[in-house]
Amino acid sequence: MNQQPSTAVAGAAPTVWGTELTPSADEQVLDLLRSGIAHRFGRSGEEHYVAPPVIARATVERAGYQSSFPQLLGSVYAAPDGGEQALTDLVLPPAACHHLYPLVAGSTLTEPLTLSLEARCFRAESTGEPGRLRSFRMYEVVRLGPEPDVQAWRDEMLEGAAAWLTDLGLSAETVAANDPFFGRTGRLMARVQRSQQLKWEITAEVADDTVQAVASANFHKEHFGEAFEVADAQGAPLHSACLAFGLDRLLLALRHRHGSDVVERLTRTEAHS
Amino acid sequence: MSCVQEQIRVVMKEFAKLSGIADGIAEGADLWEAGMDSLTSVQLLLRLEDYFGVELPDEALTRETFRSIRAMTEVLRTQLDREGSHAS
Numbered sequence: 001m002n003q004q005p006s007t008a009v010a011g012a013a014p015t016v017w018g019t020e021l022t023p024s025a026d027e028q029v030l031d032l033l034r035s036g037i038a039h040r041f042g043r044s045g046e047e048h049y050v051a052p053p054v055i056a057r058a059t060v061e062r063a064g065y066q067s068s069f070p071q072l073l074g075s076v077y078a079a080p081d082g083g084e085q086a087l088t089d090l091v092l093p094p095a096a097c098h099h100l101y102p103l104v105a106g107s108t109l110t111e112p113l114t115l116s117l118e119a120r121c122f123r124a125e126s127t128g129e130p131g132r133l134r135s136f137r138m139y140e141v142v143r144l145g146p147e148p149d150v151q152a153w154r155d156e157m158l159e160g161a162a163a164w165l166t167d168l169g170l171s172a173e174t175v176a177a178n179d180p181f182f183g184r185t186g187r188l189m190a191r192v193q194r195s196q197q198l199k200w201e202i203t204a205e206v207a208d209d210t211v212q213a214v215a216s217a218n219f220h221k222e223h224f225g226e227a228f229e230v231a232d233a234q235g236a237p238l239h240s241a242c243l244a245f246g247l248d249r250l251l252l253a254l255r256h257r258h259g260s261d262v263v264e265r266l267t268r269t270e271a272h273s
Numbered sequence: 274m275s276c277v278q279e280q281i282r283v284v285m286k287e288f289a290k291l292s293g294i295a296d297g298i299a300e301g302a303d304l305w306e307a308g309m310d311s312l313t314s315v316q317l318l319l320r321l322e323d324y325f326g327v328e329l330p331d332e333a334l335t336r337e338t339f340r341s342i343r344a345m346t347e348v349l350r351t352q353l354d355r356e357g358s359h360a361s
Contacts, residue, residue, distance in 0.1 A: 188334040
């Protein structure tokens with residue numbers, strides 16, 4: 001959905017909506033964003049990963065995604081031994097952080113742990129307005145630890161992210177949000193999530209009259225700690241939170257706001273940080 | 274104690290996060306502070322609907338409905354009256 005691809009080939013368009021090629025000029029912007037995020041929010045991280053574009057179906061099921069968001073999950077079909085194509089053990093990652101939980105599954109953490117990663121994600125969106133990609137890159141920083149630590153971390157990250165995006169010239173409004181849970185019971189889940197202020201989004205204009213979330217900071221409570229059996233020294237499931245940036249949307253918002261001056265604006269902001 | 278309220282307590286015992294408090298917690302006490310979470314609220318919703326033979330309206334699918342045994346009792350009573358059900 002990039003409106004101003006500086007190196008666009010005349011008439012070039014994706015063959016299917018919600019999937020975008022990234023020209024080199026945009027990749028340069030993404031690299032600046034990556035280093036800006038790492039510098040500000042990933043410093044305490046133990047490790048940063050780049051994830052493959054597929055993930056074990058069992059992991060996504062264990063995270064509870066398939067039961068809550070079946071409408072969004074994409075699966076890999078193949079026939080490695082020939083014959084009819086069928087479901088494989090792989091799905092397309094709907095969120096970056098799902099890659100991380102298996103790394104700590106079944107472990108005991110005596111100190112809070114911060115990890116980050118960038119992942120190519122897929123969601124089977126039903127609409128294709130500007131910024132709503134089906135294939136997109138998510139840069140996520142994840143914290144696991146005791147509830148007070150994780151909650152304080154989430155609040156600090158949210159505040160820091162909003163300040164950074166404001167510095168970059170975006171409107172960066174912070175709003176309470178909910179995930180797109182499926183169906184009737186999903187409406188209850190969504191309302192509970194919103195009323196508990198577990199999910200906050202930072203929004204920005206990505207096209208004229210189109211505002212989208214470009215980042216979110218979520219407190220998962222003990223959901224992933226329980227699902228992946230990550231516990232404290234007493235055996236209680238740990239809490240987790242994440243700060244996630246939608247890199248493609250962030251790029252779109254910056255292009256919309258600054259046009260071809262994005263690199264200069266990013267470079268200038270980073271130099272003053 | 275109302276019949277509906279007693280039955281809610283019986284149903285609550287089926288859920289790990291609520292079984293320990295189902296008998297003793299006051300009818301007006303905050304269940305979210307006592308162990309209720311979003312997943313449990315969804316499971317409880319489905320189980321209560323099955324148990325009482327009703328389907329709660331969309332406007333009742335809120336955090337407030339599951340805040341206390343009293344709140345659940347009121348919502349269920351209203352729906353039982355509305356649907357003319359005689360589930361005991």
